Amino acid sequence: MTGFALGESIPPDTAHAVSVSLPTWSANIGYEEGQDWVIGRMTIGYPRFFIHKSIQAFANDLVQKFGPPSSKAMLFPTRQIAARCVAFLTSRAPPALTANLAVIHLTLDTASPSAKTLALFSPAISAVLCSPDAFPFAKEYWQHAGDGISSRRAEFCHGLFRDGLLRLDDDGKQKKPCRGPRRYQKGQSIDDGKPTVVAREEAAQEEESRFLEERFGRNLDVSFVEAAKSAIRRRIAGALRGDHELGGVAPLPDMKTNSRGIVELREDDIYLFPCGMNAIFNAHRALLGVRGGMKSINFGFPYVDTLKILQKFGPGCLFYGHGSDEDLDALEARLRGGERFLALFCEFPGNPLLACPDLGQIRRLADEYDFALVVDETIGTFANINVLQFADVVVSSLTKIFSGDCNVMGGSAIFNPSGRYYAALKAFAQREFEDTYWAEDVIFMERNSRDFVSRIDRVNANAEAIAGVLRCHPLIKRIYYPQYVESRKNYEACKLPGGGYGGLLSVTFHDRTKAVAFYDAIETAKGPSLGTNFTLVSPYVLLAHYQELEWAASFGVEPDLIRVSVGLEETGHIVKVFESALEAAEKGATLA
Known part of the structure; x- marks a missing residue:
């Protein structure tokens, strides 16, 4: 998968793609600096950093109808989430900016003949209206x-909304429900002009069929959504293997076994979220809810928003950015001195340095000093490693290798039934958890993930082959891959007997100009995200930490680091692609 134009979606011609082409080093800088020659050509972007044009269009229409002309809208799936956004705004923005905040809620017009079918999707929207x-x-x-x-x-x-089927809900004070265009209204008897049961039923069925055909297409069976969620949860547990496809909507039998090593693990211990970061956010929110307002610990250099969540929501966090044995000793000294914490959050392995903390030692400290352990297994994947044996909560971004197709977002959290906080977390979830994972996204995720396990072996093999080429090349200063990092022993302690070292690696070059030449020359897809079925290369630190490069460098994360997410290409071919890019870098060739 090569040859993408600047700003083109990755995959190409994909309306809901997760990545966007930034094919040169300078394009990445232009994106970070908001330069029009880059931003103006972007058809799409990573969904938590770039507001999708479909969302922008809906927000603009809501502002036009409900808000002052100069206002802007941010859209959320429920009123509770919108309220959290408002609370965040009022706590962090200057008071003058929050004086005119407004929240509107739109719900389905239950008078519509399509309402019964549409209600399956909970098509509600809450919008926070604010000043620019x-x-x-x-x-x-x-x-x-x-x-x-x-x-x-x-x-x-x-x-x-455009068809008049979403109505304004202001806690029972809404205006008379809009029944929408005539084609959505109930049928009338030809004889006397009065509705008849037959006419109503036939009209409703016809309109529901037409609506679903238009909105979903022939291949989306709306009755399949709950079964699809069940299949996803069971794959995450390791209880539904291979290319198994569900044959209907009946509940699956109870899980008898799983690959997580926790006998008591049940399907309802696994929660699905619209993206991986939302799983982390809600894990943190749940722990605050059951254990109170204590600081957390971020151990190891994390993906950018994990640290931001711990810093900005709640009382803050203690950050050990190196995640080294020395950091672990320093943490233990604090604990012995009487300091207490809510939870320790870590990635296994970390992004982008692929380092692995000592989960066994952290588990010992957690048990002795009463804090929770939350492990993000996105990069390692449960097909390669088992971290639930140590963690109270395991989170993951399903957007990545679990999906692979780069066209849908998703996240998950597992509550370990053997953990000391399990009962309290389950009680919190029963009170507070909102299932906001959109039905269409569920369907795509279930389909994409059917061959997840079989894809991992190929990705592992390709990544090891590429790592072997890079680590021996004289231009390369250092390679970061679980097989070669100093913390390999920690990875091996969690590695499954048939597991590999994953599909993500990073490299740095002795000379920045060679890094730029390599990136510009390599004939792969180039853009944000990871875990795609095709190889995807990114100057990760530029994208994730452009405004804080010196800070990142202080933890050993160099600004010119290049991250490689390895795909399913034929091994010999993808190795040659990297060898050719190295040859171009040696010659100083660049497409910039």
Whole structure:
């Protein structure tokens, strides 16, 4: 998968793609600096950083109808989430910017003959209306929490709104329900002009059929959504293997076994979220809810928004950015001195340095000093490693290798039934959990993930082959891959007997100009995200930490680091692609 134009979706011609082509080093810088020659050509972007055009269009229409002309809208799936956004805004924005905040709620017009079918999707929208000056704070919440609506939800609900099938809900004070265009209204008897049971039923069935055909297409069976969620949860547990496809909507039998090593694990211990960061956000929110307002610990250099969540929501966090044995000793000294914490959050392995903390030692400290352990297994994947044996909560971004197709977002959290906080977390979830994973996204995720396990072996093999080429090349300063990092022993302690070292690696070059030449020359897809079925290369630190490069460098994360997410290409071919890019870098060739 090569040859993408600047700003083109990755995959190409994909309306809900997760990545966007930034094919040169300078294009990445232009994106970060907001230069029009880049931003103006972007058809799409990573969904938590770039507001999808379908969402923008819906927001603009809501502002036009309900808000002052100069206002902006941020869209959320429920009123509770919108309220959290408002609370964040009022706590962080200057008071003058929050004086005129407004929230509107749109719900389905239950008088519509299609209402019964449409209600299966809970097509509600809550919009926070604010001034342009306050909007960056709303976007900050949206990015960190991952609570915004998906682009597929936006398209669906925008269609309902335009057709008059979403009504303003102001806690029982809404105006008379709008029944929408004539084609959605109930049928009339030809004989006397009065509705008849037959006419109503036939009209409703006809309109429901037409609506679903238009909105979903022939291949989306709406009755399949709950079964699809069940299949996804069971794959995450390791209880549904291979290319198994569900044959109907009947509940699956109870799980008898799983690959997680926790006998008591049940399907309802696994929660699905609209994206991986939302799983992390809600894990943190749940722990605050059951254990109170204590600081957390971020151990190891994390993906950017994980640290932001811990810093900005709640009383803050203690950050050990190296995640080294020395950091672990320093943490233990604090604990012995009487300091207490809510939870320790870590990635296994970390992004982008692929380092692995000592989960066994952390588990010992957690048991002795009473804090929770939350492990993000996105990069390692449960097909390669088992971290639930150590963690109270395991989170993951399903957007990545679990999906692979780069066209849908998703996230998950597992509550370990053997953990000391399990009962309290389950009680919190029963009170507070909102299932906001949009039906269409569920369907795509279930389909994409059917061959997840079989794809992992190929990705592992390709990544090891590429790592072998890079680590021996004289231009390469250092390679970061679980097989070669100093913390390999920690990875091996969690590695499954048939597991590999994953599909993500990073490299740095001795000479920055060679790094730029390599990136510009390599003939792969180039853009944000990871875990795609095709190899995807990114100057990760530029994209994730452009405004804080010196800070990142202080933890060993160099600004010119290049991250490689390895795909399913034929091994010999993808190795040659990297060898050719190295040859171009040696010659100083660049397409910039």
